Amino acid sequence: MTPPRRNTGFMGKIMVVDLTVKTIETQTVSQQIYRSFLSGMGLAAHVLYHNIPKGADPLGPDNMLGFVSGLLTGTGSFFTGRWMVTGKSPLTSGWGEANCGGHFSPAIKRCGVDGIFVTGISDQPVYLYVDDTTALLKDAGLLWGMDTVETETQLLKRYPGARVACIGPAGERRSLMAGVSTDKGRMAARSGLGAVMGAKGLKALVLAGNKRIGVHNKEAMKRISRICSKWVQLQPPFLPGFLTAPVGALLRTMPWVFTQDGLLYKILLRKWGTVSMNQISVEMGDAPIKNWKGSSRDWGFFKNLSANPDKFTKKQLRKFHCYSCPLGCGGICTTTGRYPFTHKPEYETVLSFGGFVLNRDVNTIFDINETLNRAGMDTISAGHVVAFAMECFEKKIITLQDTAGMALKWGSPEAISWLVDQxxxxxxxxxxLADGVAKAAGRLGQESHAFAAHAGGQELAMHDSRNDPGFALHYSAEPAPGRHTSGAWLYYEMYQLWKKVAAAPRIPLVYNKARKYETTSIQAHMAKANSQFMNVMNGAGVCLFGGFLGARRIRIFDWLNAATGWHMTPDDYMAAGTRIQTLKQAFNLKHGIQPKNCIVKGRPLGHPPQARGANKGRSVDIKALTRAYWEAFGWDTETGKPTDRQIDAVTTVL
Amino acid sequence: MAFFITKDCTGCTACQRICPTHAISGEKKQPHIIFDPACIDCGACGRICPAGAVADPFDRMALNIPKKEWVRPVFDLDRCTACHICIDACPANALDAVLQKVKDLHPYPVLTREPDCMGCGFCAAECPLDAVILEKNSNS
Incomplete structure (x- = not known):
């Protein structure tokens, strides 16, 4: 007789696969772990902290790769289709995490587990197949070498209705910019975890389970979801695409700003997707230009018209919704390049291969987007590497001899396409260049270190920390450095956490923009709340864009209580966010990462300040910011190390 | 908790063939058994069993219903947000996301593989907006 079905939102088990000895087992996880760290990224932090030995080679057998789903996934809540890949990152040698949407997240839970953890190395390429009654490692010899779209197509022919996550040639070749793909082009791209999968000889996961996901109070879940849906469906007609640039210019020039409401951002996302920010971001100084040395003046209104969001939606055949998303910011587009279709390029991709390399050819961006998705490579890191190479060429660190005669000139579509293929x-x-800018600078030497923009080895994203110093702080001080989704002042405004969380500082409705560039304890507590809340969202599997709706419109804390039957307050959940953050920091310290060494340097901080453009004269006092941030967590302000007591409190939970 | 098969089973294999999780095993003309951990309580075995030999998790005998009278999902597109929760919830993989509304690029759910639908109603149960209505097969 099986025990009654668990009605707690989470499945209470994990699957552990050892590729060396070819064993697969399920392990029960205690209720206490879920209460302390939630599920998703928090659960992964707990498992990986205890299972990856100190000093393990990220590409060796001792590294463990986790594929985890969120606590709220499959519970009748909205925006909760995120799944995460975690492990020791070969890019940073510390905590690595990547986050992705699509339809893979519920598939993990429908196999009866909250996470699948893979250790060891297979001597032959394999893929993991799991359904309701079986879990098998199968030969992937014929799939090895195929791109992500081909791999998924072949596997779906064999297993109709299954969900697939796989690597492409970049992961197989252990490029440290490789990610994991699902839904034929949605990528868990960051931290180089596709290279870990490739090093393990694991080509794909094929999940075909049908287990039910029980919740404590189904009616309450639906009631809260209906509140969320009401706000998402609110969609007044909006501007034509080219007028988004003047909106950005207005935001740049106003000395006083209104607290930004995520509802406005939601309207943009629903109409265009993330490409809605292409022009606004450049005009307001949020988008780095020309490898962080250019400005909005180098990529002004007319040049940037190439990134008019309407140009992207014109090629859109249909919208793409991730699982449980009522918004649908993604899309499937036609292209004129080597491939007939591609997922609509995201803002990060458009800027990485647009303003960041001064490229005005949108068709190239579409083509590179699909090329990199098929290769299974991170478009943010790849864009950085291309820009880095172009600056090296400009400074004669890379010569025509190195490039077989191809001139790596800024903005040349031919050079960009050629370099991406190489x-x-x-x-x-x-x-x-295939292992990111930090490794490339180490190989090329000379002055290239000065313009290799990274944090602890990971390339930064397309959000300029000189415009929003919150990005500089989270790029620098997060356990997985260089990620743009961890936090920013803008995100904090949109989360509106002060409406639910007692300790979260309230932002006035209108404030002077100069306030953004101060370093006070308010900023530190805003950043702390950002990190805590992001950990809660990653534990619950909530999309960042859902969080932007604001705490009263998307009631994540209420959903968590309705799903689990717990009676925790928002402050209790934020405390869980602190525990997850401390555990990830402890993971880094265990593996010899010094947090202060991950701090961003040079241009992205405005050192030296820019002479013109949206961020003219701005620089970020990152040392003061990190000190205040670590102090807010009660960690050592110089080293970023939690106290022994804090570390013991999170590493002894069983 | 799962459905189970009583000794009245004639071994016709109808349940084995329809079970979406392959939880039922047994030789032809021999009593079949349900592998508890794999059962998802969709009830398809009970609806299809001609011998009335399947009991639900509460020990109630499941009612045999002619297949043409099984319920089918109908989608209220005014309520639906194309979140695809229903598509994922379908254990028979009978639903797909398809463009339907003019000038609306959101792909909404459609019952594209009607013969595969087992009338389990999971799609309706999971929909947070009550946009899935279960109706008897229009051919019945």
């Missing part, structure tokens, strides 16, 4: 195939100069 990097994917690790050919010629591509072999030097």
């Amino acid at each position: 990097i994917i195939h690790r050919q010629g100069i591509g072999h030097i």
Whole structure:
């Protein structure tokens, strides 16, 4: 007789796969772990902290790769279709995490587990197949070498209705910019975890389970979801795409600003997707230009018209919704390049291969987007590497001899496409660049370190920390550095946490923009709340864009209580966010990462300040910011190390 | 908790063939058994069993219903937000997301593989907006 079905939102088990000895087992996870760290990223932090030995080689057998789903996934809540890949990152040698949407997240839970953890190394390429009654490692010899779309197509022919996550050639070749793909082009791209999967010889996960996901109070879940849906459906007609640039210019020039409401951002996302920010971001100084040395003046209104969001939606055949998303910011588009279709390029991709390399050819962006998705490579890191190479070429660190005669000139679509192909195939100069800008600068030497923009080895994203110093802080001080989704002042405004969380500082309705550039305890507590809340969202599997709706419109804390039957307050959940943050920091310290060494340097901080453009004269006092942030957590203000007592409190939970 | 098969089973294999999780095993003309951990309580075995040999998790005998009278989902597109929760909830993989509304690029759910639908109603149960209505098969 089986025990009654668990009605707690989470499945209470994990699957552990050892590729070396080819064993698969399920392990029960205690209720206490879920209460302390939730599920998703928090559960992964707990498992990986205890199972990856100190000093493990990220590409060796001792590293453990976790594929985890969120606590709220499959519970009748909205925006909760995120799944995460975690492990020791080969890019940073510390905590690595990547986050993705699509339809893979519920598939993990429908196999009866909250996470699948893979250790060891297989001597032959394999894929993992799981359904309701079986879990098997199968030969992937014929799939090895295929791109992500081909791999998924082949596997779905064999297993109709299953969900697939796989790597492409970039992961197989262990490029440290490789990610994991699902839904033929949605990528868990960051932290180089596709290379870990490739090193393990694991080509794909194929999940075909049908287990039910029980919740404590189904009616309450639906009631809260209906409140959320009401706000999402509110969609007044909006501007034509080209007028988004003047909106950005207005935001740049106003000395006083209104607290930004995520509802406005939601309207933009529903109409265009993330490409809605292409022009606004450049005008307001949020988008870095020309490898962080350019400005909005180098990529002004007319040049940037190439990124008019209407140009992207014109090519859109249909919208793409991730699981449980009522918004649908994604899309499937036609392209004129090598491939007939591609997922609509995201803002990060458009800027990485647009203003960041001064490229005005949108068709190239579509083509590179699909090329990199198929290769299974992170478009943010790849864009950084291309820009880095172009600056190296400009400064004669890379010469025509190195590039087989291809001139790596800023903005040249041919040069960009050629270089991307070289990097994917690790050919010629591509072999030097395929592991990210930090490794490339180490190989090329000379002055290239000065313009290799990264945090602890991971490339930064397309959000300029000189415009919003919150990005500089979270790029620098998060356990997984260089990620833009961890937090920013803007995000904090949109979360509206002060409406639910007692300790969260309230933002006035209108404030002077100069306030953004101060370093006070208010900023530190805003950043702390950002990190805590992001950990709660990653534990619950909530999309960042859902969080932008604001705490009263998307009631994540209420959903968590209705799903689990717990009676925790928002402050209790934020405390769980602190525990997850401390555990990830403890993971880094265990593996010899010094948090202060991950702090961003040089241009992204405005050192030296820019002479013109939206961020003219701005610089970020990152040391003061990190000190205040670590102090807010009660950690050592110089080293970022939690106290022994804090570490013991999170590492002894069983 | 799962459905179970009583000794009245004639071994016709109808339940085994329809079970979406392959939880039922047994030789032809021999009593079949349900592997508890794999059962998702969709009830398809009970609806299809001609011998009335299947009991639900509460020990009530499941009622045999002619297949043409099984309920089918109908989608209220004015309420639906294209979140695809229903598509994922379908254990028979009978639903797909398809463009339907003019000038609306959101793909909404459609019952594209009607013969595969087992009338389990999971799609309706999971929908947070009550946009899935269960109706008897229009051919019945």
